[in-house]
Amino acid sequence: MTGVLEALRDILWGWPVLLLILAAGMYFSYESCFFQLFHPIRWLRAALGSGKERGSGRLRAITTALAGSIGTGNIVGVAAAITVGGPGAVFWMCASAVLGMMTVFAENYFAAKLREGGSRASGPLSYIERAGKIGGALGGVYALGCALSSLAMGNMVQVNALASACEDLGLPVKWVAAAVGVLVFFVARGGLKAAGRLTEKLVPIMTLLFFAASIAVLWVHRENLPGAVSSIFDGAFTLRAGAGGTAGMLIAMKAGVSRGVFTNEAGLGSSAFAYTDVKGHTPEEIGCMGIFQVFADTIIMCTVTGLCILCSCPPESLDGAELTFYAYRSALGELGGTAVSLCTALFALATVIAWCCYGREGLLYLTRGRGGSAYPVAAGIAAFFGCLMPLSQVFIIGDAMNGLMALPNVLALFWLMRAGNMEKVGLYKPG
Template sequence: MLETLSSLLWGWHVLGLILAAGVHFSLSTAFFQVRCFFTWMRASLCGSRGKNGGVTQFQALTAALAGSIGTGNIVGVAAAITVGGPGALFWMWVSSLLGMMTVFAENLLAAKHRGAPGALGYIEKAGRFGKKLAALYAAGCFLSSLGMGNMAQTNAAAAAFSEFGVPVYVSAGLISVLMLFVARGGLRFAVKITEKLVPAMTLLFFAASLGVLWVFRDNLPGAFRQIFEGAFSLRAGAGGTAGMLLAMKTGVSRGVFTNEAGLGSAAFAYEEVQGKSPVELGCMGIFQVFVDTIVMCTVTGLCILCCRSPMLEGAQLTFFAYEGALGEWGGRAVSLCTALFALATPLAWCCYGREGLFYLTGGKGKNLFAAVYAAAAFLGCVLPLTAVFQIGDAFNGLMAIPNVLALFYFSGEVPRECARERTLMRKAIHSA
């Protein structure tokens, strides 16, 4: 039953719809994500940290990254390589390149249509069925925040903390208390944590990963060769074709899953940022996907491929890579990164789910949501979560389907807004 529901709401037809949106916005903007690389990098990294509104640009960016960076960046990459082979990493790059423009469009349209929080602002205005689509999206957002955004992540966090001798029930209690406070405080409280947590955990992850790649630097050329051969190799006839298609399916689905392109979730993080144009906020979405998938997933994948053990699968591959290069401290570093990544995601998704519930209830239920979210965090730590992933996929589909339909409804606004921004920039240059 759960598998059927998951396939119906999060099958290839939904992934294909998300990819089609990425292709459309890439073509309609003449591949803005490639052509204007320095533009979106500058808009993301050189913006003001001062408060022009309730949340700074930097805080919003860290919240969005917290929501998308999770266990998928460490454990999920290993699972993708196990199932689809090294070529899956290439197809993750392809899906993320297209996903950049999907998130760009989500942020841009959310900034233009600010009547409701985040993606709800443009979904509810998408034609005669907009209100119903928005209600469906809000329900999916609320339910996803409890499942994949919370329980699946806190389970991984508790397991990682246990490697340091912290009992599971102690982790469960502490994490649930933290989620209770964040759920009550909302985005402005969450960003005070993410602006410190996200840079710290990212630096720790890169320091450990660069150590691994330095130790196994002689294997790097072979790792890249495996990626491209696995992505395109047809040398084994029908078997090779099947292998290539499996690598493509695994890489694309994992890429969409890890960067959340098509879900519209990141738009919630930027709703309180003021003083930025819709295009500038869209650029921050491109940067988010770039860091999450192009950079972090690639680094993890290269570490695995440089010292891959044929006897191991899934998450064990990741731990083997870091321990093999850095010894016991490498294993501890990746365990800590896993715990921090898994802890960051429910901080952001708490705010997303809260907005989804408030949309359905007219702003009521803050205390109830906080209690439910904290309880879900506790249960996520102590319960086996085999079914949670299938439920989470289905809830993601409840978000993706109405969101992508709304994106296509407003698709003409995205290239027009880009052209308008270019015109304003040229006028500013000439007047200077």
């Protein structure tokens, strides 16, 4: 069974797909004159706002999108990337995120633009189905991938980390699996508005808690910080035989890009669902909210987590969430281990909430509005088994389903750009 899943993963999430995602990020970055690098004040202002926009839905949308992306990818995903690709994977996570900022900008921009044009579909489906003669077929593939990915990457991967965190806190996994399955069933019965109300309160709290614990870890291990930073760059570009020559760099690159997309979702189009109900903002401003989302998720949170792991010098026998737990426990004692376990559980819960909404939208699109009642049952079952399956198998399933979303999404983005649907004015094409 594992061999079949790996073969499917290699087809749907191999180098061709990852390079296509990177190419999209490079293309949109070039077309915008690398707006994300040279105009940070403009996209930060558009994303964070003035605080006078109550009722616009901006804050709720951003926290929902961050809930979908700031998840266990920031804890387990970073650790998995380092396990497979070494310290250099952290660099490639950030490099792909810099390009991914403009991919998410384009996703949010097109979704908002075509929503204004009267599209009945929501989120990325509103622009994917407009991608020429094959738009309908691409929309169907994307909706299927979204529904399946929400059960795999957005559900099983997250609850697997949640179960590990609960086990670290001394709770029996089987009972956790049953409780999580029931909880996810009820969560999936809600919608984006209900999820937004919860994530609006949950995301800031869990992010501040995790960030504070991370800064404390880096302070305790501050003597190891220069070496950790150096190892990231050495691992990213080394061609020495000891690292496997060119293969070592390529492994680090693939692990970093793969886990980078896993955590920030650039190229998947999923975050565009979260901005469906934002009012009073231009498509360009909604695109800038996506840039901020990737920046906060990967450039800040994943980098900090990676540095914490590398500074703690963990034993080679550890992998996955164990690496992260060790890093925080080695610096802060049992209190640190408890804090990161709690953060893992909260991250996982927030991500599941957001992705249940995305997956439900995909299923409704496939069934023309008639399949909503079946989704909560599927989500609850997936959550139960996700808690019990080995992490490696769960990641394989999640990666494969991501590919079903990425391929139609990126192809649609390229088609829309070639068709001249992105106005090169104002915020997008700075003079």
